Amino acid sequence: MKTTNYSKIAEKYDNNQFRVDEIRFDYDLKNYIEKDAKSKYTVLDLSCGTGLYLEKQINYFDGDNINWNGLDLSEKMLKKANEKVKNVEFTNANVEDMPYGSENFDFISNNYAFHHYRNKQQALNEIYRVLQKGGIYKLHNIAIHDMPKWWVYHYFPTAYYEDLKRFWNKEVIFNELSTRGLEVNLKIEYRMENARVNDYLNHAENRDISVLTLISDKEYEEGLERMKYDVKTNPDKTIVNDFAEMFCIAKKI
Numbered sequence: 001m002k003t004t005n006y007s008k009i010a011e012k013y014d015n016n017q018f019r020v021d022e023i024r025f026d027y028d029l030k031n032y033i034e035k036d037a038k039s040k041y042t043v044l045d046l047s048c049g050t051g052l053y054l055e056k057q058i059n060y061f062d063g064d065n066i067n068w069n070g071l072d073l074s075e076k077m078l079k080k081a082n083e084k085v086k087n088v089e090f091t092n093a094n095v096e097d098m099p100y101g102s103e104n105f106d107f108i109s110n111n112y113a114f115h116h117y118r119n120k121q122q123a124l125n126e127i128y129r130v131l132q133k134g135g136i137y138k139l140h141n142i143a144i145h146d147m148p149k150w151w152v153y154h155y156f157p158t159a160y161y162e163d164l165k166r167f168w169n170k171e172v173i174f175n176e177l178s179t180r181g182l183e184v185n186l187k188i189e190y191r192m193e194n195a196r197v198n199d200y201l202n203h204a205e206n207r208d209i210s211v212l213t214l215i216s217d218k219e220y221e222e223g224l225e226r227m228k229y230d231v232k233t234n235p236d237k238t239i240v241n242d243f244a245e246m247f248c249i250a251k252k253i
């Protein structure tokens with residue numbers, strides 16, 4: 001499978017307003033804290049990128065009983081995260097070989113990153129190792145197998161085939177977590193809508209969606225031209241767009 005070079009994306013990653021707006025208060029973290037009363041919690045945002053999740057949660061959970069951590073493979077993404085949030089322990093490392101002791105974290109969040117891991121089995125072994133007994137691993141990602149009509153695949157069809165090489169489907173994720181001894185609760189949120197192509201043009205132009213960096217420049221330019229042509233011909237043109245997100249809560253028992 002091909003991998004995305006995040007040092008090329010780091011500067012423009014936060015330009016995509018969707019990423020910034022869609023992060024909400026993490027009720028799963030709140031529930032965990034309420035159910036398991038302790039004086040201190042250790043939270044890891046795995047593949048934290050530019051720190052969008054951490055920034056929002058730190059604002060919401062204002063108190064000093066959480067020890068926040070972020071880990072990412074890309075130095076440039078971490079640099080952006082460092083500019084955004086204080087009081088977070090950042091680590092530049094690969095998920096497949098994390099420099100943490102075993103049973104270190106109460107709660108591990110992992111947003112939009114699992115498909116990037118080359119050795120997913122080893123990533124899960126490591127996640128299991130650093131998670132405390134009773135701790136939660138929360139895996140959140142797009143569910144590409146349930147969204148073949150995503151606008152990205154409509155205009156850039158080869159992107160779908162690249163994504164099929166990177167993403168595990170829900171059955172595999174469920175089984176791999178369960179066989180490691182985690183209690184898994186997985187849900188997919190799906191919606192179908194008429195999307196206005198014009199609203200997505202700047203996302204395509206920004207080329208910050210990782211799969212758009214994996215297709216060839218020619219395929220990318222051709223797709224972009226098709227989008228521009230459609231918008232020029234009819235600024236209100238819509239296409240059927242589907243979108244699916246996976247939320248998987250796995251508890252180490």
Ligand SMILES: C[S@@+](CC[C@H](N)C(=O)[O-])C[C@H]1O[C@@H](n2cnc3c(N)ncnc32)[C@H](O)[C@@H]1O
Nearest residue numbers: 006047048049072073074077094095111113116
């Ligand atoms: C799409 S970004 C998601 C960033 C952040 N979680 C968010 O929601 O905005 C994917 C992130 O995964 C990181 N990443 C990719 N492979 C990794 C690995 N093997 N170990 C740790 N982080 C990795 C990338 O550097 C990038 O910051």
